[in-house]
Amino acid sequence: MESTSLAEQERVLASDWGGGKSPFGTSWSKFMMWIFIISDALTFAGFLIAYGFMRRVAPAWPEQMEVFSPVLITFMTFVLISSSAVMAMAVSAARGGDPKSATKFLGLTILGGAIFLGCQAYEWWHFISEGATLTKNPWGVPQFSAAFFVITGFHGFHVFSGLTILAIVALRATMGKYSGDSVENAGLYWHFVDVVWVFVFAFFYLL
Amino acid sequence: MESQGHVHTGYKQYFMTWLWLLLMTVVALIIGYFHFLPEGIKAVLLVSITLAKIFLIGSIFMHLRTERINLVMLTFSPLLLSIVLFFFTFGETLGTNPTHQIQNQSPLFVMPTGEVKEH
Numbered sequence: 001m002e003s004t005s006l007a008e009q010e011r012v013l014a015s016d017w018g019g020g021k022s023p024f025g026t027s028w029s030k031f032m033m034w035i036f037i038i039s040d041a042l043t044f045a046g047f048l049i050a051y052g053f054m055r056r057v058a059p060a061w062p063e064q065m066e067v068f069s070p071v072l073i074t075f076m077t078f079v080l081i082s083s084s085a086v087m088a089m090a091v092s093a094a095r096g097g098d099p100k101s102a103t104k105f106l107g108l109t110i111l112g113g114a115i116f117l118g119c120q121a122y123e124w125w126h127f128i129s130e131g132a133t134l135t136k137n138p139w140g141v142p143q144f145s146a147a148f149f150v151i152t153g154f155h156g157f158h159v160f161s162g163l164t165i166l167a168i169v170a171l172r173a174t175m176g177k178y179s180g181d182s183v184e185n186a187g188l189y190w191h192f193v194d195v196v197w198v199f200v201f202a203f204f205y206l207l
Numbered sequence: 208m209e210s211q212g213h214v215h216t217g218y219k220q221y222f223m224t225w226l227w228l229l230l231m232t233v234v235a236l237i238i239g240y241f242h243f244l245p246e247g248i249k250a251v252l253l254v255s256i257t258l259a260k261i262f263l264i265g266s267i268f269m270h271l272r273t274e275r276i277n278l279v280m281l282t283f284s285p286l287l288l289s290i291v292l293f294f295f296t297f298g299e300t301l302g303t304n305p306t307h308q309i310q311n312q313s314p315l316f317v318m319p320t321g322e323v324k325e326h
Binding site: 049089199 | 217218221222225228229232235236238239240249250253254256257260261264267268269270274275277278284285288289292293296297300
């Protein structure tokens, strides 16, 4: 049975999807990182949608800005956005064949991430010392602390893994063993961590 | 490999993006912290600011602006699926909205046959 004409087959084979070509126009490692980021984004989408659902069905919801310190949250957001900007500069320097600047910028990115994690540890400690656990809290809305611990916990763990990846890349850069691609892939992951925080900041703390 | 001049133009653009991101964060904070707007408008504004920030980070920091459209379209899939998921679950919450419910009282269901059933 002849379902497609010869001309049609030739047209498909000559297209980007005909095989032997790169439809996404990236290196395999960068494409893999993007696939990972997209699947990870779905995880956080699930968390945030579940949070939205819980919040709407909850009889009440605590005033977040009275429970958490707005100054601390703003500072954390400032630090993470700044580290993301510095990371972009690290990628630029690495691609431009300037390992010295790349290492310096990577160091600053790591510093930002570490400060962010420190602030988060303080926030958790403060919240737990007020009596909040995964299943109960003084405000009488169990979903509130459950959502907080799960969402910020998963995000915090991503920051921690990001720091580990960045530390490895920075260490390799100081030894001269690095490529623009490896810095860029680590950077993509770091920006993704920033993107997730932008959502958490708006939906969990501000809305 | 990029030339030195190109790298420095890149730095300037990253710096400007950083400034815009900070500005949008401050605006979001003002909208979220001071309750001067009705809830609906506040939600729409916060979602819009968040999306604007995501687009900036994605296009400039993650270089999606210079990537092929195939990859760019792929990155929209989580956002589209989130919107679908949101509207699926949003409908479910309408029946249990606390403002429609009397506390500590088992809700009664009226069956299509007219029979009244306890939950």
